[in-house]
Amino acid sequence: MRPWSLAAVIVITLSLVNGVAYLARRRALARAAALPASAPSPGLPPRVDPHEAAPGLLLVTTTPRGLLVEVDGEARDLTPARVLLSPGHHQVVLKEGARVLTDETVEVHGGAAAVIAYTLEAPRTAEPEQVPVAAVQEDP
Numbered sequence: 001m002r003p004w005s006l007a008a009v010i011v012i013t014l015s016l017v018n019g020v021a022y023l024a025r026r027r028a029l030a031r032a033a034a035l036p037a038s039a040p041s042p043g044l045p046p047r048v049d050p051h052e053a054a055p056g057l058l059l060v061t062t063t064p065r066g067l068l069v070e071v072d073g074e075a076r077d078l079t080p081a082r083v084l085l086s087p088g089h090h091q092v093v094l095k096e097g098a099r100v101l102t103d104e105t106v107e108v109h110g111g112a113a114a115v116i117a118y119t120l121e122a123p124r125t126a127e128p129e130q131v132p133v134a135a136v137q138e139d140p
């Protein structure tokens with residue numbers, strides 16, 4: 001056998017082996033892709049959207065600080081607050097003691113932050129009356 005023909009036989013054999021392995025991998029991937037998303041794929045991790053699986057962050061700042069933050073009826077923190085939440089709609093209540101200051105629904109997205117900034121206005125008081133402190137009398 002000539003040297004170039006031996007090289008040609010080796011190249012053809014390697015090409016066939018690689019081709020068969022390539023086709024087997026393609027068939028396995030095609031079978032995995034044909035399975036429903038909920039069914040676990042053999043040998044492959046389940047397909048998960050990273051943004052849907054990741055929790056979202058709720059940031060709450062208030063003036064003054066120290067207000068109670070309730071999320072979905074559960075006391076979570078005092079302001080300023082950082083609360084990890086599952087993606088979706090959540091009911092957020094800010095309280096000062098027993099008094100409800102604000103009650104709102106917030107949509108939280110996975111891997112993102114939702115922000116609530118609240119300023120409590122001071123109650124308005126009437127201006128104090130001008131009361132004379134002392135009367136000045138001149139000596140005659």
